[in-house]
Amino acid sequence: MLANKTIVLGITGSIAAYKAADIASKLTQAGVRVEVIMTQAATKFIAPLTLRNLTGRPVVTDMFELTSEYSVDHVALAEAADVVAIAPATADVIAKLAVGIADDMLTCTVLATKAPVIVAPAMHADMFQNPVTQDNLAKLKARGFIIVGPIRGRLASGTEGIGRLAEVEEIIAAIEQVVGRSGDLAGKRIVVTAGGTQEPIDPVRYIGNRSSGKMGYAMAEAARDRGAEVKLITASTYLPEPAGIAVTHVGTAIQMKEAVAQAVAQADALIMAAAVADYQPKSTAKAKIKKEVPSLTLELVRTPDILTEVEGKFVRVGFAAESEDMVANARQKLQKKQLDIIVANDITDADSGFGTDTNKVTLIDRDGKVEDLPLLTKREVADKVLDKVVGLLAGR
Numbered sequence: 001m002l003a004n005k006t007i008v009l010g011i012t013g014s015i016a017a018y019k020a021a022d023i024a025s026k027l028t029q030a031g032v033r034v035e036v037i038m039t040q041a042a043t044k045f046i047a048p049l050t051l052r053n054l055t056g057r058p059v060v061t062d063m064f065e066l067t068s069e070y071s072v073d074h075v076a077l078a079e080a081a082d083v084v085a086i087a088p089a090t091a092d093v094i095a096k097l098a099v100g101i102a103d104d105m106l107t108c109t110v111l112a113t114k115a116p117v118i119v120a121p122a123m124h125a126d127m128f129q130n131p132v133t134q135d136n137l138a139k140l141k142a143r144g145f146i147i148v149g150p151i152r153g154r155l156a157s158g159t160e161g162i163g164r165l166a167e168v169e170e171i172i173a174a175i176e177q178v179v180g181r182s183g184d185l186a187g188k189r190i191v192v193t194a195g196g197t198q199e200p201i202d203p204v205r206y207i208g209n210r211s212s213g214k215m216g217y218a219m220a221e222a223a224r225d226r227g228a229e230v231k232l233i234t235a236s237t238y239l240p241e242p243a244g245i246a247v248t249h250v251g252t253a254i255q256m257k258e259a260v261a262q263a264v265a266q267a268d269a270l271i272m273a274a275a276v277a278d279y280q281p282k283s284t285a286k287a288k289i290k291k292e293v294p295s296l297t298l299e300l301v302r303t304p305d306i307l308t309e310v311e312g313k314f315v316r317v318g319f320a321a322e323s324e325d326m327v328a329n330a331r332q333k334l335q336k337k338q339l340d341i342i343v344a345n346d347i348t349d350a351d352s353g354f355g356t357d358t359n360k361v362t363l364i365d366r367d368g369k370v371e372d373l374p375l376l377t378k379r380e381v382a383d384k385v386l387d388k389v390v391g392l393l394a395g396r
Contacts, residue, residue, distance in 0.1 A: 001179050001225045003031035008077050008113075010086035010106045011051070012093045013041025015156040016122040016165035020087055021046060023168055025054045027175070035077055036060065037106045039093065063105040077105075078112035083178050086110075087148075088122030088165045091133050097145075098136035116178045120148045120171050125161025148174045148243070173243035176225040184390045186227030191263045192220040193274035193306075195235035197253045201298065202285035209275045210354040213237030215319070215378050216273035220245050222382035223271075226390075231267075233259045235274055253277050253303035261310050269315035269389050272307050273343075279303060307337040315392045317385060320344040321354075330364055340366050341388050343381070351375055363388065 007027055011020045020036075027034050034055040038048055040062075048059040060077070078084075086093065086106070093107065097119070102108040110117055119140060127133060128150060137147055149166030165171075180186070194216020198206040213234060220232040221242050230245045233256060241247045248263070250256045253276045264270050279300035289296065307318055318339045320330040323346070330344035345361045347354060359381045363371040365388065373384055 001176060001183055002027065004033070005031075005082040005179055006033045006035060006080050007175060008035045008037060008081040008084045008109060008115075009051075010084065010089070010093075010110070011036065011038045011042040011046070012086065012088060012090045012106070013039055013044060014088035014090050014122045014165070015045060016088040017042050017045035019165055019168055021050055021054055023085075023087055023171055024051055026168065026172055028055050033057070035080070037077065037109060039104055039106055041090070041092075060105050063108060075109070075112040078109045078115070081109075081113050081115040083116050083118060083175055084110055084113055085118040085120070085171065085175055087118070087120035087171050089119045091121075091123050091127045091130075091136075094119065094121060094133065094136050094140070098139045116144070116146065116181075118146045118148060118171070118174050118178065120166050120174075121150045121163075122165035123150070123163050124155060124157055125159065125163040128161075128163045146174060146178065169240075170243045173221070173224075176221075177244040180225040180227040183225065183227030185223055185386065185393075188228045188268040188393060189231070189266055190220075190223040190228040190269050190271065190389075191231045191233065191260065191267045192216055192223065192271045193233045193235075193256060193260065193276075194220065195237040196275040197235045197256055197277045197303075198251055199253065199277045199280035199303070200251075200284045201281050202287065202289045204288050207277055207280065207300075208236065209277065211235075211237075211275035212355045213239050213274075214355070214357065215359060215381070216271075217242060218378040218382040219271050219273050219385065222379060222386055226386060231263045233263060233274070235276075253280060253306070257304045257306045257309065260306055264310060264312045264314060267312065267314045268393055269317065270307075270310070270312075271317040271385070271389075273319050275321065276306060277303055305337070307339065315340050315389055315396075317341045317343065317389065321347045323348050327362060327364070327370065330362070331368075334364055334366065340392055341385065343385055 036051045036059045038061045051059045096107050102111045152162045153164035195213035196209040196211030198208045200206045224230045233248045248259050282299040282301045316339045322329050330342050334342040342364050360375045
């Protein structure tokens with residue numbers, strides 16, 4: 001979604017300005033044309049040459065610089081921008097934007113642009129919490145500005161508090177989400193499940209699986225970046241919550257079923273990437289089972305079959321992690337659960353399946369078509385699956 005887009009990256013005079021270099025680099029690697037505007041204060045923290053080398057584009061620092069290609073028409077960047085992102089944004093610049101002051105190239109560009117504007121504040125905690133700053137941010141939100149962060153952490157003053165620039169990944173995710181508003185899933189509601197459920201044996205132990213949640217999270221992020229309104233229902237995982245996505249945390253298969261049933265009420269598609277336990281203990285011990293017990297017998301019962309039991313007229317996508325007869329077993333699962341698409345992968349492949357960043361899958365649709373994909377990143381797999389979902393939704 002970001003390829004060939006123009007992002008105007010505004011950098012202001014904060015110690016967090018060095019992180020803008022990482023933002024510029026990652027966006028450039030994603031195929032973005034990054035146009036950097038730096039305030040004079042920002043140049044005291046990071047050299048314009050750094051940003052020029054990372055983006056391959058001239059850096060604007062002075063509205064009256066005669067050698068700049070933008071020096072005559074100061075609204076050229078405002079018109080070219082698909083998104084304007086100010087990261088970091090100081091209290092000073094936020095105040096100027098709130099009242100419409102345009103006394104430098106950055107504020108002038110924001111005032112002139114019709115593109116969405118993302119503001120990522122970074123400042124001392126007391127400055128951020130000051131009622132004036134909060135009032136200014138409220139004004140920007142009311143006008144449609146997207147505010148990302150700040151987050152709690154160690155500040156330049158050596159103290160802890162809210163005022164630290166949001167993580168680079170969160171800022172880029174916000175940009176992706178804004179760009180995706182015009183994507184092929186714009187206006188669609190997608191529910192995604194992820195992670196591995198944990199069925200308790202006692203207050204300490206559980207029956208679980210090796211799912212990392214990476215495939216489900218990749219599905220959720222890909223759907224978000226294509227314009228969908230995404231609800232992610234996740235079982236156990238160590239992954240950070242993706243930005244711009246409503247996340248519900250669950251523990252067991254029963255909890256996941258309840259969350260899914262509620263979430264799909266008006267959904268266009270359900271993508272069940274979670275590794276839901278097939279069995280759960282018939283009873284759970286109220287106290288920790290002591291090690292002194294010489295042997296332990298567990299009686300297991302089936303967990304709910306979420307894809308089969310949850311009702312609704314939506315596209316259904318399932319996943320099949322197989323260790324043998326992959327295609328045959330996946331076909332059987334697709335028919336039994338009445339799926340539109342099933343994504344099958346061989347978990348015996350070292351580069352595919354649990355815990356990896358890549359996956360080699362086979363897509364099987366309800367018409368019996370089989371498509372073998374090469375080894376791809378899980379995000380690339382997610383987009384391949386969503387291509388199928390988009391086609392199915394278009395036909396409804």
